[in-house]
Amino acid sequence: MEYFVKDRAIVTPGMVIAKGPFRYEYGVDKFEDTIISSVLGIVYIENDGIKVVPLEGKYMPKRGDDVIGTVVGINPLSWDLDINAPYLANLHVQDALRYVKDTSNLERIFKVGDVIYANVKEVGEASEIVLQSKERPYGKLKWGRVVKIHATRVPRVIGKKGSMIKLLKQMTKCEITVGQNGNIWLKGERQMEDIVERAILKIDKEAHIPGLTDRIKKILETELSR
Amino acid sequence: MEKDMKFFIDGKRIDGRAKDELRPIKIEVGVLKRADGSSYIEWGDNKIYCAVYGPREAYPRFLQKTDRAILKCRYNMASFAVDERKRPGPSRRGVEIGKVTQGALEPALLLENFPKCMIEVNIEVIQASAGTRCAGITAASVALANAGIPMKELVPACAAGKVEDQIVLDLCKEEDNYGQADLPLALLPRKNEFSLLQMDGDLTEDQLEEALELGRKGCLEVFEIQKQALKKKYITEDVLNE
Numbered sequence: 001m002e003y004f005v006k007d008r009a010i011v012t013p014g015m016v017i018a019k020g021p022f023r024y025e026y027g028v029d030k031f032e033d034t035i036i037s038s039v040l041g042i043v044y045i046e047n048d049g050i051k052v053v054p055l056e057g058k059y060m061p062k063r064g065d066d067v068i069g070t071v072v073g074i075n076p077l078s079w080d081l082d083i084n085a086p087y088l089a090n091l092h093v094q095d096a097l098r099y100v101k102d103t104s105n106l107e108r109i110f111k112v113g114d115v116i117y118a119n120v121k122e123v124g125e126a127s128e129i130v131l132q133s134k135e136r137p138y139g140k141l142k143w144g145r146v147v148k149i150h151a152t153r154v155p156r157v158i159g160k161k162g163s164m165i166k167l168l169k170q171m172t173k174c175e176i177t178v179g180q181n182g183n184i185w186l187k188g189e190r191q192m193e194d195i196v197e198r199a200i201l202k203i204d205k206e207a208h209i210p211g212l213t214d215r216i217k218k219i220l221e222t223e224l225s226r
Numbered sequence: 227m228e229k230d231m232k233f234f235i236d237g238k239r240i241d242g243r244a245k246d247e248l249r250p251i252k253i254e255v256g257v258l259k260r261a262d263g264s265s266y267i268e269w270g271d272n273k274i275y276c277a278v279y280g281p282r283e284a285y286p287r288f289l290q291k292t293d294r295a296i297l298k299c300r301y302n303m304a305s306f307a308v309d310e311r312k313r314p315g316p317s318r319r320g321v322e323i324g325k326v327t328q329g330a331l332e333p334a335l336l337l338e339n340f341p342k343c344m345i346e347v348n349i350e351v352i353q354a355s356a357g358t359r360c361a362g363i364t365a366a367s368v369a370l371a372n373a374g375i376p377m378k379e380l381v382p383a384c385a386a387g388k389v390e391d392q393i394v395l396d397l398c399k400e401e402d403n404y405g406q407a408d409l410p411l412a413l414l415p416r417k418n419e420f421s422l423l424q425m426d427g428d429l430t431e432d433q434l435e436e437a438l439e440l441g442r443k444g445c446l447e448v449f450e451i452q453k454q455a456l457k458k459k460y461i462t463e464d465v466l467n468e
């Protein structure tokens with residue numbers, strides 16, 4: 001067991017991280033007993049486990065993720081949603097509605113361009129994505145606005161144990177819903193929405209730099225005192 | 227310029243380099259906002275932008291592969307990139323370079339992670355001065371890493387060649403036009419294999435061996451520059467100030 005890079009270092013694809021019998025999660029590739037990074041990202045080494053959290057890249061859906069998508073197409077019995085993944089996601093009528101509605105014209109329920117908060121029900125073998133929005137928090141998001149960031153930086157918007165999102169909510173009194181796919185929906189006073197949007201875009205830009213929560217707090221304080 | 231010109235002056239080349247020296251290379255990452263990944267390379271007088279889109283659903287549909295993604299490479303030279311105006315639009319040469327770029331990059335990517343998808347690589351040459359296909363592959367590889375596409379390794383590329391019966395690294399414009407041979411190479415550094423090998427001109431067997439060895443060294447130098455460029459984007463001055 002030997003390491004070639006430090007914990008939390010930035011690695012480029014093809015860089016040798018370690019040699020030996022390690023457990024590896026994602027972002028890495030194994031050749032015989034050497035473990036190499038397969039993406040541009042930050043290494044996390046914990047005991048005998050190694051993972052590389054990518055700095056860039058598209059959202060790859062997992063079962064159980066909460067995502068925010070936009071309706072881009074209507075089929076006879078389902079909607080196509082754009083969720084920033086390589087593939088379009090599918091939301092079937094049966095999985096969409098909490099109570100029975102007239103389903104003869106789906107456009108009356110969700111139009112093209114509507115923003116929907118949904119849960120990934122299943123990711124098929126050929127990567128087809130099936131969503132559901134039946135239970136309480138899920139459904140159409142009315143009013144507000146959507147901010148798009150990199151899916152790889154969503155954990156920084158939430159922060160440790162939700163510290164960052166709590167801070168944003170408390171200081172601006174906005175409703176914020178974060179999708180794992182990098183779409184963030186905000187609703188509140190218009191000026192507050194502007195402030196939150198700027199803060200989120202700043203988080204997106206500086207996600208890899210430590211001390212983020214303190215910096216964002218400072219910026220929010222100066223902006224709110226204006 | 228005369229055809230019987232001198233390529234070496236006091237043991238140095240026309241532009242003052244040693245035989246095994248590269249031209250200065252500068253790579254910037256993430257320069258285009260709309261693309262998923264992008265890069266800009268200045269290699270001597272070459273200026274090239276590269277943009278990567280995807281992975282996204284492959285169109286036209288019959289191109290889709292059910293078990294992996296497809297890689298589409300497009301090489302285009304601007305009409306003002308060369309001395310005499312180049313007729314804009316796709317050309318025989320552009321299609322060929324797009325094809326060899328795809329071949330050079332494909333073995334390094336983990337395309338099986340994205341079935342039915344396509345990844346598009348656009349290489350746009352703004353200013354050309356010998357060795358654009360190598361510079362293009364180098365830039366494309368960096369842009370793919372910037373787009374977050376999983377890969378086995380980066381692909382550096384570099385040319386070797388022959389002028390006045392001597393093997394030299396990274397031909398400049400005069401050497402390329404009036405020299406005896408040009409040998410563009412792309413290397414997979416971990417596997418230690420070449421993924422691009424073309425030859426224009428004549429080389430004996432010994433000269434080919436020598437040129438490959440020199441080209442390999444050049445590629446490894448380019449590889450270091452690629453890695454530094456990628457890291458530099460995230461280790462910004464703000465971090466150092468804090």
